[in-house]
Amino acid sequence: MRFRHRAAAGFATLLLPLAGLVGLASPAPAAADAASATATYAKTQDWGTGFEGKWTVKNTGTSTISAWTIEWDFPSGTSVTSAWDADVTSSGTHWTAKNKSYNGTLAPGASVSFGFNGAGPGAPANCKLNGGSCDGGTLPGDNPPSAPGTPTASGVTDTSVKLSWAAATDDKGVKNYDVLRDGAKVATVTTTSYTDTGLAAGTDYAYTVQARDTADQTGPVSGAVSVHTTGGGTNPPPTGSAVKLGYFTEWGIYGRNYNVKNLVTSGSAAKITHINYAFGNVTGGKCAIGDSYADYDKAFTADQSVSGAADTWDQPLRGNFNQLRELKAKYPNLKVLWSFGGWTWSGGFADAAKDPAGFAQSCYDLVHDPRWADVFDGIDIDWEYPNACGLSCDTSGAAAFKNVMAALRAKFGSSALVTAAVTADGSAGGKIEAADYAGASQYINWYNVMTYDFFGAWDAQGPTAPHSPLTSYSGIPHAGFTTADAIAKYKAAGVPASKLLVGIGFYGRGWTGVTQDAPGGTATGPAAGTYEQGIEDYKVLKTSCPATGTVAGTAYAHCGSNWWSYDTPATIGSKMAWAKSQGLGGAFFWEFSGDTSNGELVSALSNGLS
Template sequence: MTLLAGACAAPPDRSVDDAAPAAANGPKVVGYFTNWSGYDRDYHVKDIETSGSADRLTHINYAFGNVTGGVCALGDAFADYEKAYPAAKSVDGEADAADQPLRGNFNQLRKLKKLHPGLKVIWSFGGWNWSGGFGEAAKDPATFAKSCRKLVEDPRWADVFDGIDIDWEYPNACGLSCDTSGPAAFGKLAKALRTEFGKDALVTAAITADGSKDGKIDATDYAGAAKYFDWYNPMTYDYFGAFEPKGPTAPHSALTSYEGIPTAGYHSDAAITKLKGLGIPAGKLLLGIGFYGRGWAGVTQKEPGGAAGSAAPGTYEAGVEDYKVLAKRCPANGTVAGTAYAFCDGQWWSYDTPETIAGKMAYRSEQKLGGTFFWELSGDTPNGELIKAIR
């Protein structure tokens, strides 16, 4: 959003009532870009352009800002706005000057938006590692919201961002840590953010996709909070994986249930059905896609449901690997419940392919969902195979 430099106090027209913002005009295509992708992954904002992904995206979620001490904070100042980009890795081929006021990913995103005027960028806060800070933030939602707007709309980069996304894993439930804020806390935080950012800014949230009975969706009033958000990103992936190292093997992002699924309700359709059943408009729900796979080693059975010995080796994390690597190293040779799996050399991986994404996009259309989001851009091939399947 473009705002006056130095603006800190909310102008009068920012006040809102309880009326919901309009449901998202679809289909949205929202891709996450991480501030750590420029390190070992050597993936930069320029790659969003050269892969053709920028032409297919409607929104980028920039991950992550931190939540600590009850307020929003920078996640990585060096990557965010300090790193000097050479000409070869800059979006427009121009190197950063030593004395320019904004460098890093923020400046590169600014350049990308100049090439794609309709592209919106949303700053996402929290995530798995930093969600523990939301419990403190929930004690004083107004202070939290003010801190977030002050940071997102900092005069140095106010034109880069079009809103805020919160990724709280999970309100009134357990993720990396357990939260006991109560079922109303998420909605109070949402209302404070909408009041502070106003009606015109984008305010979105990544939420649980636990569709099981009495699961994480049931722990929080997501329906009541929905009126303050433009849309939700239910994280319809990571249902199963080598965080249970002995298995059983199961697809981490099944679209539907299947015979033998280890946990009932751990699939995309269960989450979407439950959220819609709560009264959340379909246009405010985006279907999540993982641009990566989860896998086990020490497996002897090709079909899902086999025992395993450990997490399969991954480039950056055991049990996790990018699609661009798996497509070559362990190509898919089976499908189950609307997603793909691969069995090779004693390893069992599940991930989406262009073919299974096409099926998920048909589901998205049938359900009249607001669009699609995915984690995350660096997992795709250099020519954007997966995002092409989305759009």
């Protein structure tokens, strides 16, 4: 499947202090028949109120290890607060770490490490590696259990929900299951169902399940299911002021003739809090200008200018950057970020990941160029996708995204905005699992979760499906490709809800050759679009193909032989209410020029978050 931004260029704080490196050797657990391995622990950082630890598993035998599980005990008062490159769970003071899908296999002589942030003064004790010794020797031939099936929810009330799931498998037998709510264990059961009670009415929760075998080895976590309890009355507002962010594309000033001034004349500038300017290039491991003419050279006439004054040939700064400067003078509370990467230029992040500090320095120098330093309040990274495939495939590793974001925060400092656009692939084994988004979240102000482009006419024969479904529905072509699934997965991984923004597309995606009104019909190809086949602005579809129904929280339209899906003011209002009920940090949209001349979609988004 493709997640992408339109128009051939796609689109996302705590700063831990550094301390001296402290090494602390200690045993830990391993796995596999007729294999041997060691596990060692090191405290890599200590900043007084917390620390960073690292476990390393090394295959010292002659047979490949296919999976590993480390167990240890921490003294009371010491705990893991976040982890990367392993699934870490606890039962009291007993901690268990299981390999991710991408780092479980170890050839003879190979090693793998995972890290975590911790709180408290204690050191690990009583280590086991796949139930065996942590300091070498033959490992028992007992593999961890498989992942259980993704839970299904039934009997949802104001305060409870019943969960059921398909059983996990294990070579020695499954002993029980841990039920996780929003990433925290709430129960351990021996059956494949559980009823969770004592919930809050009108609230969203995310549930996963993890199996444990007779040797107390835990397997991988299941897929997540999102549940919204009934009742609850008025949705609670998100914490703090909601972010209302729109993307402005540098190329929109050409064929679309959409200038910064249109943000004023449409009324949109007064209803948003942030603008992402898209896109800066990423090439040679550095941030670079995307379109110098559009960015800082094009001369705008008086009628095109925010200030009403024409640009002159000798003024120090022209182009979109100067227009954004004039916009900020008119709306002093408006913040502008420069977004780098996108669908077309994300291939450059592979080199950036090789030298995160050098990349961060190049971005800082460009954003703070004296000619336009006052224009930007921070930087947005649109990497499509870390350790996964977009226009090209990235193999930088699961930790690369976190390393890049950490370097950017260190260079830009605590007062600048550092954000990222991120995948909304909430499927089991999907893109969210490919990178350490939870670990990176400590360095960012928020993630723009790209909850659109789930389905489209790149599948030319269909089935027709809404490109931005809020929830799942009967017949959805791919499980996990919904807004609710994506948000649930980030929350379950440990990303704070307040750092997640829900995404809205100001456009539709459509097919032609369709005879069926409801979703799920066959097609013969993409519907005609003004700028690209299979895609059209809301401002056009509103009148050319009005909505004929809704599914999964978004609208669809069947007119003639064409079938489109898109968001309307009504569906945006419903999505904003959902975002508030989730406690999300706000919402963003791609992009301004798809809206009507009076900004009706921006108004719906802004009003829905107010």
